[in-house]
Every structure is written in structure tokens, then in C-alpha cells.
Amino acid sequence: MSTVVLLAVTGLGLGALYFLVASGLSLIYGLMGVLNFAHGSFLTLGAFAGFELTRRLGGDSWPAFVASLVLGAAVGAVAAALTELLLIRRLYERHIEQVLVTVGLSLATVALFEGIWGSDPSYVTAPAWLGETTQLLGARIPNDRFVLIGAAALVLLGIVAFLRFTRFGLIIRAGVENRAMVTALGIDVRRAFTVVFAIGGTAAGLGGVLASHYFGYVSPHLGGSLLIFAFIVTVIGGLGSLAGAAIASVAVGVLQQFANFYWGVGDLVVVLLLAGVLLLRPAGILGKKKVQA
Template sequence: MTERLLVQRLYERHIEQVLVTVGLALATVALFDGIWGTDPRFLTGPAWMESTTRIAGANVPNDRFIAILGALVVLAAIVLFLQRTRFGMIIRAGVENRSMVTALGIDVRNAFTLVFTIGGAAAGVGGVLASHYFGYVSPLLGQTLLIFAFIVTVIGGLGSLIGAAVASVLVAVLQQFANYYLWGTGDLAVVVLLAAVLLARPSGLLGRQ
């Protein structure tokens, strides 16, 4: 319904599309705050997820492996869908030249609706994984990750799924190393990386020029 009523009219107007979706996200968070309050609800997973595994001298929580596996499965599924299915080919063609695909008698609106649905489902999986990573759920949990999602998208390159995956690993590793070795300056290091990428390659690491 959201895609049909709001987003579908804005596919050719990217700035307005971002404003509408971000505004809707903020309004939804405010609605949830009003209904359930802002207090986080803490989670307790299975015992094996709470334990750790020792790798190269470091104790890694098992829930991190679940998060990594979940992310890889979602990435592989989306890549295979876009590369190997008819709908995936229609989506890629529609992004490249929507008017040409429409002229061939293909209604790309349904394909874009499917993209929005898949994106929502992937975000839901990400929310579940994030809740176990942080140990709680809260209406404000998504806002904590939203800015980093934008940064990863810009660094990886708009329209590049693999670029986003590479950038997410790069940003996460840089942030953690900077927090550990540079006195908690992880967020600053990520912003510096973003500025460097925009200056050297405005289209992103794997985005098209």
C-alpha cells in the first residue's frame, strides 16, 4: 500500500522519494513511541547464542555468526533473483530505461512493487538480526542504523548491490578498528572515509561513472 500510494509516483524524482520514505519512517517511529513508549525491551536468545567461540585468540559471540550468515543468505538470494529470474531481468532493464521497457508492453510498476516488497522483507530480517546483536528492540533501533545505511550506500555506489556489501564490511571494520586503536573515533573515521570517497570517486566504489 505504501509503495502504491506514495513511492510509485516518485520513481523519477529521487530526492522527493528519499524525503517521503525517511519522513514516513520518522512518523512511524513516533507512532510506535506513542503506543508502546520509548523504553527498550530486552531479548534473551537461546543459550548457545549467548555463548562465545574463540577464534585467533578472540572470543566472538555466536550471535555474530548468525548475523553474518543471515546477511550472506539475503545477499545471495537477492543477487540470484536479479541475475537469474525473469522478474530480475525486468527490474534491471526498468532501472536502465523504464520508457523502453514500457514500450515493449511490459508493466514495470509491478516489478518495482516487488522490489519494494523484497526491500521491506530484507529490512525486517535485518531488524531481527540487529535486535539479537544489540540485545533489545526499540522503536529507535532503526534510527541508530539509518545513517550508516546511507553512508554504506553512498560509499558502495548507488545502484550497486555488491558495492553496498563491500562498503558495509569496509565501514564496519574501519569503525571497530578506530574505536579500539584510536580512542573511540570510529564514527569520525567513517565520516572521513565517506568524504574521501566522495572527493576521489563521487559515484562510489563500484558505482558507474
């Protein structure tokens, strides 16, 4: 029983991490039709920013930890917004080329991270409490899982509130449905593009700092390895659906933990799940068939 609880909570934590990456991917794809290959780099950059900050301030203090989260999120947001403004926007409406540019960016940035921080793991320090465990239904759960799950829940709530209660949110929701019609109402939808990139970058940057605590280290390939699972999550959840991404993140994270523990094949089970979903529901759990003229 305690093993099941431990696996479930850890899986939920992993799912939370996937969601922090997948939420941005899904929003960006939904609104702009762009698959952002550089999203993993936003995450890695956020993680390294957090790492550098805690290294300087002393990683075991709570203020340093919180500051590293804020810095990671901010760095992710700025990197993402700049990517949109400088690279993506120049290729407006040319989706394949936009994808190619993000591919180039991810290659270049990962190499640059290796140049700066080396390809070996950089180990992070955290407040002692994060490394301790808490008893829950007989299982000893590492505390960082709770922080992860809480952060992902807050991000989900924050994005939902933003989408529901702000004008940009309104434009984004409408744009995901029918971008051409939004412009035909006199709205410059490109400004919303920068906003979704920044939101996605914020979540990814935050996810980077949290991932570095989940795994215990940062490496230049941290983002890339999470990105692939985030891609799977967005396809399973339905491209462009935030709720779908949330559900699929949890499903994939938990399934992966259980499959890893009992059979040692977590990654493969996830790919099988993807194949199964594609065979039964090619558009994903909550995806709609994209209607485009």
C-alpha cells in the same frame, strides 16, 4: 592477535547488519531513483514484531527464534510493499516528493513506535547459545555474530539468484540501467517497483530481528541509527550497485570496529571515509555516472 580477530568478526557482523539495510536501499534507488527514508522503520517494525513473538513464545527456544526471524522478514516485506503501493506509486516519477513522503512516514512511524512501545529499550531474549562465545583463532567470538554474517550472506545470495534467474530479476536489472527503455519494450515497470520494495523490506525486517540480538534490545530509534550508516554505505559503494553495497558494508563495519576500539572514534572515521571516497570517486566504488536524458 585475538583482539584483531574479534574486531574483524564483530566488524563483519556489523557490516552484515548494514548490508541488510543497504541492499534494499540500493536496489530501490537503483531502479526507482527513490531514497527511502522509511527503510529504517521497516527494520524497527520487523524487530518489534520479532520481539513481541519471542515474548509470547518464550525467547530462549530455537523454534521461537527462527519464527521471529521469519515473522520480522514478513512484516518488513508487507510494510514495504504497502508503502510502495499506497504512497510511492501515487507520486510516480516525482522523486523528490517520493523522498519527502518517506521522510514523513519515518517521522510518523517512529513516533507511533514510541507511543506503542515507549522510548526505552525493550530487551530481547534469545536461545542461550547466541549469547555464548566460540573460540576462533584464539578469540572468543559471540555466536550471534556468526548468525548475522550467515544471514547476510544468505540474503546476498538470495537477491543475486533472484536477479539472475527470474523474470522480475531480469526486469529489475534492466530497469536499473535504463528504466524508460524497459517500458518501451512493453513492460509495466511499476510492478517491479513493488517487488524491489518487498525485497528491501524483507532484508530490513530480517535485519531488524538480528539487530535486536546484536544490540540486545529494540528501541524505536533502532532503524534510524542504522539507516544513516546504510546511507553512507550506499554512497560509498555506489548508488544502485548491490555488489558495491556489499563491499562497502564490510569495509565500513570493520573499519568502524577497529577505529572504535583503538581510538574511540568509529563513527567519525566512517564520515571521513565517505569524504575521502567522494573526493576521489564521487560516484562511489562501483557506481557508474548516472546517464539520464
